[in-house]
Amino acid sequence: ANMASEEYDCIVIGAGIQGSFTAYHLAKNKKKTLLLDQFFLPHSRGSSHGQTRIIRKAYEEDFYVHMVEGSYELWARLEREAGVKLITRTGLLLMGPENAKDFQLVKSSVQNNGIPAVFLQRHEFSQHIPNVNLTPGDGALVETTAGVLFADRAVRAAQMVFQGYGGEIKDGQKVLQIEPGSVVTVKTGSGIYRAKSLVIAAGAWCNELLTHVGLQLPLQVLKINVCYWKEKVPGSYSVKNRFPCFIQLHPKEAENDIYGLPSNEYPGLMKLCYHSGSETNPDERDKQTDKSDVEVLSRYVVRCFPGLVPVPSVVESCMYTVTPDQNFVLDHHPTYRNIVIGAGFSGHGFKFSPVVGKVLSELSMGQVPSYDLSPFRIDRFSTQPKSAL
Ligand SMILES: Cc1cc2nc3c(=O)[nH]c(=O)nc-3n(C[C@H](O)[C@H](O)[C@H](O)COP(=O)(O)OP(=O)(O)OC[C@H]3O[C@@H](n4cnc5c(N)ncnc54)[C@H](O)[C@@H]3O)c2cc1C
Numbered sequence: 001a002n003m004a005s006e007e008y009d010c011i012v013i014g015a016g017i018q019g020s021f022t023a024y025h026l027a028k029n030k031k032k033t034l035l036l037d038q039f040f041l042p043h044s045r046g047s048s049h050g051q052t053r054i055i056r057k058a059y060e061e062d063f064y065v066h067m068v069e070g071s072y073e074l075w076a077r078l079e080r081e082a083g084v085k086l087i088t089r090t091g092l093l094l095m096g097p098e099n100a101k102d103f104q105l106v107k108s109s110v111q112n113n114g115i116p117a118v119f120l121q122r123h124e125f126s127q128h129i130p131n132v133n134l135t136p137g138d139g140a141l142v143e144t145t146a147g148v149l150f151a152d153r154a155v156r157a158a159q160m161v162f163q164g165y166g167g168e169i170k171d172g173q174k175v176l177q178i179e180p181g182s183v184v185t186v187k188t189g190s191g192i193y194r195a196k197s198l199v200i201a202a203g204a205w206c207n208e209l210l211t212h213v214g215l216q217l218p219l220q221v222l223k224i225n226v227c228y229w230k231e232k233v234p235g236s237y238s239v240k241n242r243f244p245c246f247i248q249l250h251p252k253e254a255e256n257d258i259y260g261l262p263s264n265e266y267p268g269l270m271k272l273c274y275h276s277g278s279e280t281n282p283d284e285r286d287k288q289t290d291k292s293d294v295e296v297l298s299r300y301v302v303r304c305f306p307g308l309v310p311v312p313s314v315v316e317s318c319m320y321t322v323t324p325d326q327n328f329v330l331d332h333h334p335t336y337r338n339i340v341i342g343a344g345f346s347g348h349g350f351k352f353s354p355v356v357g358k359v360l361s362e363l364s365m366g367q368v369p370s371y372d373l374s375p376f377r378i379d380r381f382s383t384q385p386k387s388a389l
Pocket residue numbers: 013014015016017018019036037038039045046047048049052053054055173174175176201202203204205206209224226273318319320342343345346347348349350351352
């Protein structure tokens with residue numbers, strides 16, 4: 001093993017989509033950058049694997065709308081640089097109780113931010129969206145420019161372009177120790193690396209790493225059952241037939257939202273998931289076998305997606321790392337300014353990763369970030385009782 005110490009401008013821990021995009025921006029800015037991951041790449045044990053994610057602007061909060069707008073430009077840039085297609089436009093169908101606060105807030109945000117959308121009346125719903133039953137009392141809108149992001153391909157593309165700018169990736173190297181200082185020292189099982197700054201983008205393992213630098217964040221790690229459901233009539237919910245992604249707010253069957261993506265990666269199978277899960281240790285994800293959410297989804301499928309067989313054909317696993325307010329953490333370490341943390345992406349961070357990577361790279365270079373990061377500061381948690389930390 002090579003135990004020699006090498007010095008970098010920046011080390012990024014975690015080669016998921018957030019760390020990979022951070023490294024990409026750093027290398028573009030001519031910073032000598034090392035991207036480390038504990039597993040050999042690619043892997044399916046974190047949060048960025050799988051073929052698809054939703055990209056949408058329909059958010060309640062203006063700051064997320066602006067960040068997605070910026071991300072669209074950077075996704076397009078990566079598509080050009082890597083010579084791959086990363087997004088397909090399908091639209092996003094949003095359904096929710098007409099009188100629910102969150103549904104009304106997203107609706108107003110769509111209108112106020114000029115997000116391209118069609119507001120569907122109940123009597124015209126099935127003509128626009130066949131094979132879906134709109135719940136009585138629910139309203140519906142379609143954000144027309146939303147779509148599907150090709151996730152695995154995006155992670156590969158960001159890493160490839162990073163390497164093209166001279167960035168180094170070392171995989172299969174778990175970080176076991178971090179020593180803060182004006183030069184940070186990082187030890188893995190097979191190397192010691194030094195850098196002027198460090199970015200921690202370790203997904204579900206964030207708190208494990210933060211123990212080395214005297215910090216804990218209120219993060220909850222959830223195992224998500226990623227369910228794929230068979231179309232009774234092949235193609236009826238497919239990306240080829242321009243079936244949209246969807247989000248169902250306040251489904252009758254459960255507390256949390258349900259969302260889905262048109263059939264694409266596994267022909268004839270639509271991805272439809274529950275936006276929550278059961279707590280897990282990230283190293284023992286597969287020991288968490290709770291499937292109560294799958295029963296909830298089955299009942300929802302019977303009621304609202306009658307063209308799907310109500311038993312999943314494929315169930316895969318993924319993890320969310322959730323903060324109490326479901327907003328991300330994008331900040332400096334409170335004591336060590338040259339340690340930057342990107343965490344708590346709360347099951348909705350993929351679409352923002354080009355901008356997340358940009359602002360994390362800016363923080364680590366000591367620059368003023370391009371976006372207002374006040375919603376993402378660590379000190380918003382300081383009112384949490386100690387027991388919740
Ligand atoms: C089922 C599911 C559906 C989702 N749907 C959407 C969606 O539709 N739209 C959307 O925008 N977002 C969505 N998300 C959220 C999005 O995928 C995540 O926010 C994003 O992938 C988080 O990326 P990350 O880089 O923070 O984490 P990860 O991808 O987990 O990356 C962290 C990396 O750090 C590495 N690491 C950890 N500890 C160490 C260590 N000690 N040493 C070295 N390496 C280490 C890990 O191995 C891992 O590779 C979804 C997530 C899931 C699970």
